[in-house]
Amino acid sequence: MSDNSTDFTALHALAWAAGSDAPEKNALNIGFMPLSDAASVVVAATQGFAQPYGLTLNLHRQTSWAGLNDKLQSGELDAAHALYGMIYAIELGISGAPASDMAVLMGLNQNGQSINLSQALKSAGVTCAAALKQRAAQPGASLTFAHTFPTGSHAMWLYYWLASQGIHPLHDVNSVVVPPPQMLAHLQAERIDGFCVGEPWSAQAVDLGQGFTVATSQSIWPDHPEKVLACTRAFVEQYPNAARALVMAVLEASRFIEANVENRRSTAQLMSSRDYLDVPLASIEPRFLGHYDDGLGTPWQDAHPLSFHNHGAANAPYLSDGLWFMTQFRRWGLLRDDPDYLAVAQRVQQWALYRRAAGSLEIAVPTSPMRRSQLLDGSVWDGTDPAGYARSFALHARHDQ
CATH class of the missing domain: 3.40.190.10 (Periplasmic binding protein-like II)
Known part of the structure; x- marks a missing residue:
């Protein structure tokens, strides 16, 4: 090179x-x-x-x-x-x-992370955010998602995406920390129902038939840090x-x-x-x-690829x-x-x-x-009022309510 x-x-x-x-x-x-x-x-x-x-x-x-x-x-x-x-x-x-x-x-x-859901959820027809919200609301439902570090970007993308869909990430689902290379083993063993991680682990999960990509991080925030x-x-x-x-x-x-x-x-x-x-x-x-296939039969060229x-x-x-x-x-x-x-x-x-x-x-x-x-x-985020921005969300930690 x-x-x-x-x-x-x-x-x-x-x-x-x-x-x-x-x-x-x-x-x-x-x-x-x-x-x-x-x-x-x-x-x-x-x-x-x-x-x-x-x-x-x-x-x-x-x-x-x-x-x-x-x-x-x-x-x-x-x-x-x-x-x-x-x-x-x-x-x-x-x-x-x-x-x-x-x-x-x-x-x-910038960009290039993904949220994936398991093959079991896919088989159950939970293939979109609305279906996931409905599943999380069912009595006795116990969904567990993995991210890579408690304060890391994957936790923040996962929480932000779930909350944007009306799913409280701290109360409606469980979350655990899993190192990136171990995500697929946890998914295959059915210890988790989904994860947010950097590539290539989301793509490999799709390639191995272990579920699908429900959201990319760039769909949450185009050209995010x-x-x-x-x-x-x-x-x-x-x-x-x-x-x-x-x-x-x-x-x-x-x-x-x-x-x-x-x-x-x-x-x-x-x-x-x-x-x-x-x-x-x-x-x-x-x-x-920037070539994506979500594992549901939808390919696309992403407008905000890993940069x-x-x-x-x-x-x-x-x-x-x-x-x-x-x-x-x-x-x-x-x-x-x-x-x-x-x-x-x-x-x-x-x-x-x-x-x-x-x-x-x-x-x-x-x-x-x-x-x-x-x-x-x-x-809209522009950095001018961080304290106000932090308080502006409908879903947040309950001790702030």
């Missing part, structure tokens, strides 16, 4: 790495979970994007988000492919461990040049992946290997390219993206009081560092760290 268009940038990077901006630490331990959206980190580490910046990226595949969380806080990992909400939970001290100062260096992707490149703020403060070099390497990898369809295909092939996803290419590449770059829009660490996750923590009772939303986001989001890195690569940076979006229930 190489692209001549990167040659000039690589020469510039060599000069940069040799000057006063040279990284203070050259070998970085980078954690990732086996998910399609770890691709830009994997490509940066393995396809020559880090070396011109004087970096060696040592990849460490993790088995659970909880384990990655612990290793990131302890310093065993210098940085990681991470859940947006997990980083804010650590910052706010609601991750099950003492609060730690954290940093979101950049976004790694998803995984981030994260580290502790102590790392940024101690190794600012290394942090910026890391962002530049991953930004270049992100841009490379989306330079053309063949680069997407070759990246999907790389990710299918045993070292990363260890899943057949046929379960990775289609959704990597690693999108001309920089997928990578900018918007303050409003971080704010949104905190509003959902407040909505669902994970936060008992309103934090100083903007102050927290300004601490965590490394907007200035990202601007410098992107500018050096001539990648467009949004003029504002806030962006405006409309979600599937019609609510």
